[in-house]
Amino acid sequence: MSDPLFLVADVGGTNTRVAMAHGRTVLPETIRKYRNAEFANLAPVLRRYREDQGGPAPVGACVAVAGPVADGVAELTNLDWSIDTTRLIQCTGAQGAAILNDLQAQGHALGHMAPDAQEAVIDLPGHDGAVRLVIGVGTGFNAAPVHVTPTGRLVPPCEAGHANLPIRTEAELRLCTFVSTAHGFPAVEDVLSGRGLEQVYRWLATEAGSDEEYLAAEIMARVESDPRAEAAVRQFIRILGTVAGNLALIHLPLGGVYLVGGVSRAMGPHLARMGFAEAFRDKGRFAGFMGNFPVTLVTDDFAALTGCAAHLTERAA
Template identity: 30%
Template sequence: MYLLAADIGGTNGRFGLMEYDPSSYKSGNINYLSSKQITLKCANYPNMASMLKDCCAQLQVTPDYACLAIAGPIENGEAFMTNLNWRFTSKELCAAVGFKGLHLINDFAAHAFAVPFQKDDEFFVLHKGKTNDHCPILIMGPGTGFGMAQLVPNDGKWKVISTEGGHASFAPTNDKELDIKRVLLKQQKHVSVENILSGNGLVNLYKALATLAGVTPKNYSPADVSGKGMANEDPICRDAVLTFCDVLGEVAGDKALSTGARAGIVITGGITAKLLDMIPQSNFIERYKNKGPLVDYVSDISIRVVLNDKAALVGSAAWLIHNTPELQA
């Protein structure tokens, strides 16, 4: 039979087709990788059903079951994608396309669920530590926003607990960061972690640092800030990137303490993997361990960065297989 895994954001929908044999579930020899992948532009479609129909036409097959990882809230089988103004239910999509079953999950839940099913070489180890297999794994990361979830062991399986940790308040820990927050508070009432640790957060950092330096900020994109910072072409961009890495370390330590993530921290999203060369030049590890009397607690927790940019498709496929009884024959 055929399965469809998808990672659908505000701009693109990425789809992966799998050939699946249910007998592989009992043997434990499951391949979560897609045999064929396509990417479609969301703006080319009026709704989710039309995009799925075109996807199936291009793949030349209507898969039996599907799982869509959606960048947006999902409640009782109904999803709403704010940027596209798309609202749909799993039942409606099954009827429209012809699936036997379809799951809708949050996109960051897919990133979280992918972690146990990825290989060691798909991670970069930032900090070695101990692993307590009875405790949660914390999955977090900056991308378009800042996502955060917990992966909790549950009777030999994994349970994903989605959170909105990115909307927690940004907590400065030095004079420079206090000044950055003061600049941002003149523009908005609340400064969140996501306002710093995201693509737009990089731009926010650059503009705030330029303002503090008495320089008129240029109209840079997130890619401009990171690229010019890493290449050392613009000192303010470089300062923004290093500050970003510092805050990421601080937040990782804070979230580890808040969630008891003694099975490890996994950082996902496209930004961190691209900044791996900058992290050793920053105070990431120092800030991560900057937890007063609990420095030993966080020091024992490992930190890994996901290198696979298709991790959400792996998580979507794994979620579908492990949460659909018909696929576990």
Template identity: 30%
Template sequence: MMELVTVDIGGTHARFAIATIADDGAITLGEPETLHTKDHASFQTAWEDFKQRQGGTLPDAVAIAIAGPVGGDVIRFTNNPWIIRPALVKEKLGVSSYTLVNDFGAVGHAVARADAEHFIHLAGPEQPLTNDGTVSILGPGTGLGVAHLWRGPTGDYRVQATEGGHIDFAPLDSIEDAILARLRKRHNRVSIERVVAGPAIVDIFQTLAAMEGRATMEEDDRTIWTRGMSNKDSLAAAAVDRFCLSLGSVAGDIALAQGGFGGVVIAGGLGYRIRDSLLSSGFAERFRAKGRFENLMSEIPVKLIIHPQPGLFGAAAAYAKEHLA
């Protein structure tokens, strides 16, 4: 059995926890601590803050999930001023071993290792994700994370983080044509991230309002999501439903592109918050609606991962795979 620090760093928050990896490979997380990145000048000072909260001592191994590419001599964050120099991790943090992994790569590791109880069935046959083949993973949040997981017949697996959220958006009806037209006024190229990430609900809502000739106030995405999920605003609720339809189309496209015929997993906090809407919307129909491949798509199980800390859990799993396998 060993302990390590596991960290999940985004633009706004850095989450820390102590993870225990048992001799049989089972991973257990301690109570997470969430720190605001704006409150700390660097990752090292945030690390020292967490260390003090843990009584002044930490395990001498760390796994870090990072919202961005993890290659190169210097890792920079898009939405906070921190930098990490991999060559100095051992010295600066006082650890003997470490793993760095892309945040959505960490989610892929979480999908590979999470128990069945951490998944909700969304569409397709009610069967487990494949143990021999490819599973596609996507998560709408501030952006759209995309990865895939390959499992082999011997129990081995590989995770590949991608930039699949930046492929082109393909509208399927006149409403999506109108959404695309609105977005094209600001972007020469419209990616799927512009339509099926959290902030996209604003453009969807404003497009629907314009189609009905309604005058609306400029509102942020959180406000529209709140009104839409409460069903107290029919137009905002229609925007949420449209988001679910588009997400279904995108999830199906990703599965076709990656060969994710062993299953598709929706990840992220937004996916969890809209789970009831996904089940009651046309998400499943849109997922299957791939012309000649509709029968194939109908055989793919689609799940929602509901692990409370997939980034922290997945980073620990990535460490175990790199150092303990």
């Protein structure tokens, strides 16, 4: 019997990627990307994909969304969209459907990606069967633990990006005050995201008496030529290390920590020299214990699609 045909989608704050999969295998030639700004909601995106792609209706459909999911209903955090399983079935023609938080999908992808889609950040052996942790940095920030249980893989949803931003220094306190002016609350996502990097750069400029600002991609492009851009990225990476270390202590992911998302990938070349590992391990008397956690950068931009397909396959087994 051939693997069932699935429709899978990764819904970010800016773009939606959609593809077909045979079982756990995403079919690369079917991947299409749509700009969210051109659609009123997710259902029209998926209907457009079915028109563009053609072919038979999928047996199952699964979407990963950047936002909270409860009782089969998803609300996107950085976009005024929602979707539920009933509408997902209607717009795709699938017989069954599932909705995951985007970090849940990344968790389901672990172990199903090509080895060359991963790069060691802190190179240590992981413990087979132990808890793993995915940390996503992109349009927003989130994290989710990954548990292997006798009844299958469990990836509980989280909204870690909306926890308080940790403060270690007087400079970080000033940064927290700066980023909290918009919402009155300095959340992790207000710094550890694409727009967060822009905030860090603006804060450094303000401290220097300047009103200079750049988009996140421009800041990354200026790292080698603009000392302020380098300082912004260094501050970002140090805070990322601190937050990742905090989450590691909470979840004890002896199977490894996995950094995912577009901003994580952009930061990849700078993590080692700008102090990620040092900040990750900087936990006082627990600094030695922090040496138990390997950290890996996931470079596969389509891992969430693989995770959706893996989830549907496991559910159908």
